[in-house]
Structures are given as structure tokens and as C-alpha cells.
Amino acid sequence: MVKFGPSGTSPIFYDAGYKITLDVPNWLNNIGLQAYEYSFGAGYRLSLEKAQNFGIEFEKYKISLSLHAPYYINFANPDNIMIEKSFSYVLRGFEYLKMMKGKKLVVHLATQGKLSRDEALFLTSKNLDDCLRRIYENNFENFYLCPETMGKFSQIGNYKEIIDLCVKDKILMPTFDFGHINCLLGGELKNKDDYKRIFDYSFEKLGEFKTKNCHIHFSKIQFSAKGEIRHLNYDDENFGPSFEPFAEIIYDYELTPTVICESKNFMAEDALTFQSIYNQVKTMKN
Numbered sequence: 001m002v003k004f005g006p007s008g009t010s011p012i013f014y015d016a017g018y019k020i021t022l023d024v025p026n027w028l029n030n031i032g033l034q035a036y037e038y039s040f041g042a043g044y045r046l047s048l049e050k051a052q053n054f055g056i057e058f059e060k061y062k063i064s065l066s067l068h069a070p071y072y073i074n075f076a077n078p079d080n081i082m083i084e085k086s087f088s089y090v091l092r093g094f095e096y097l098k099m100m101k102g103k104k105l106v107v108h109l110a111t112q113g114k115l116s117r118d119e120a121l122f123l124t125s126k127n128l129d130d131c132l133r134r135i136y137e138n139n140f141e142n143f144y145l146c147p148e149t150m151g152k153f154s155q156i157g158n159y160k161e162i163i164d165l166c167v168k169d170k171i172l173m174p175t176f177d178f179g180h181i182n183c184l185l186g187g188e189l190k191n192k193d194d195y196k197r198i199f200d201y202s203f204e205k206l207g208e209f210k211t212k213n214c215h216i217h218f219s220k221i222q223f224s225a226k227g228e229i230r231h232l233n234y235d236d237e238n239f240g241p242s243f244e245p246f247a248e249i250i251y252d253y254e255l256t257p258t259v260i261c262e263s264k265n266f267m268a269e270d271a272l273t274f275q276s277i278y279n280q281v282k283t284m285k286n
């Protein structure tokens with residue numbers, strides 16, 4: 001089953017009279033969404049008690065939960081102390097996943113910094129190996145670590161790099177952020193063939209299970225020559241990508257991803273829009 005949901009809570013949550021974030025699973029269920037991404041991008045600021053209560057609610061309403069690890073993780077940092085910190089942030093993310101009854105931890109792997117691309121990729125790959133060892137040592141191998149495709153050229157993670165890294169281990173599953181991919185392609189993620197290229201490469205390298213159950217971030221994103229500038233809402237007319245061709249690929253390739261919308265303020269509304277576009281495609285093709 002394809003699942004749709006927002007990253008974080010739209011203003012409509014509060015407009016609808018909800019006051020505490022513990023009500024998020026109930027709210028999502030009421031408006032007809034099935035997934036949610038909780039962001040620890042700025043750090044792990046959630047008490048263990050709240051995390052556990054969240055887990056109970058997410059399970060009760062059958063909302064599929066993913067977590068976003070802190071943005072300051074960087075596997076291409078040449079400093080070993082910083083690398084140890086990055087590992088601890090990943091492990092902490094898995095502890096939260098366990099408490100909050102989620103399955104997927106999304107992570108930005110690295111930035112290139114002053115290194116060459118090859119050096120940064122080498123460090124990222126080596127440190128990912130070490131991180132995987134820690135994950136297994138701590139018995140988190142029943143969860144997925146989902147490296148994300150990034151939107152700036154200075155970051156590690158174009159779609160081929162992410163797919164190639166995900167070959168390493170069964171717990172690595174790609175996060176395709178199509179807003180980001182579109183930034184790196186200079187706005188050329190437009191038709192079905194553009195998506196096909198990405199999924200064909202993923203099927204070839206990662207096989208059916210990881211490709212069909214991949215994690216998706218979708219939103220329109222403004223970009224410059226350096227890549228990503230900022231996230232927009234889906235009604236923006238200047239920047240892409242548009243959801244229709246991707247909805248067709250989901251149907252044609254029988255994908256069952258979790259699609260998380262990262263629009264600026266309308267993530268729940270736009271997630272519902274994506275869902276209805278997908279349902280239209282399904283009705284048309286059946």
C-alpha cells in the first residue's frame with residue numbers, strides 16, 4: 001500500500017482546534033493520511049515519556065512513522081571525534097524509533113566541505129560501514145537507515161551515490177527526495193522517463209524489495225546554480241517537480257513507498273493532493 005503523510009504539523013492542525021502534538025496521529029487518521037515524519041533535524045528535543053506516548057498513539061491509529069535524524073550528522077568530517085558524535089546521533093535516532101514505534105530513520109549523510117568529491121565519498125562510505133557495525137552491535141537491525149538524496153551540489157547524495165551506498169547492507173533503504181533531485185537536474189525532472197531512469201537504476205542495483213518500499217520526500221523546491229534554496233508549497237507555478245508523472249510511475253512499477261510531503265506550510269494539504277492525484281491515476285488506468 002502507498003502511504004501519504006506530512007513532515008511535521010501544518011497550521012491546519014491548530015486551526016482545527018488540536019492543541020497538543022500527541023493528537024497528531026488522531027488528526028492524520030481523521031483527515032485520511034497514513035504516514036508522518038517527525039523531524040529531529042535540529043536535535044533530539046523530545047522527552048522519553050512523550051516519545052513513548054507518541055508510539056502508543058501512532059500504533060493505535062496505524063500511522064506509519066518515520067524519523068528524520070539531525071542535520072548536523074556528517075560522515076565526511078575528517079575529525080574522528082565528530083564522526084563518533086555522528087554515530088551517536090544515528091543510534092539515538094534508532095532508540096527513538098523503537099520508542100515511537102517507527103521503522104525508518106532518514107539521514108543526510110554528508111557534506112563535501114574542503115575535500116574532493118572522491119575523498120568525501122570515500123570517508124562517507126568508510127564511516128557508514130563503521131556506523132552499520134554499531135547499529136548491529138546495538139541490535140537495531142530490525143529498523144531501516146534511509147540515506148536521503150540531497151539538493152545541493154556541495155552535499156553527498158545525488159541519486160546514484162545514494163543507491164550505490166545502499167547496496168552495502170540490507171538495513172539501508174534509499175530516501176528519494178524528488179524536490180532535491182529536481183534541484184540537481186536544474187529543473188529537468190519532468191516526465192515519466194526522468195523518473196524511470198532513477199527507478200530502473202535502483203531496481204538494477206538494489207532489487208525489488210528496497211526499490212518498491214523506498215522512502216519518498218516530495219515537494220516543490222526553489223533552486224539556483226548551487227542547488228536547493230527553499231521549500232515551496234505545491235501551488236507554486238515557477239518550480240517543480242509536478243506529482244503526476246511520479247504517480248504514474250508508482251502505478252506502472254507497482255511501488256509501495258511512503259510519500260512524505262515537505263511543503264513549506266501546507267504539508268498535510270499537499271500530501272492529500274498527492275494522494276488524490278495518485279488515486280485519479282489509479283482509476284484512469286484500471
Ligand SMILES: [Zn+2]
Nearest residue numbers: 068106108148
Ligand atoms: Zn532531509
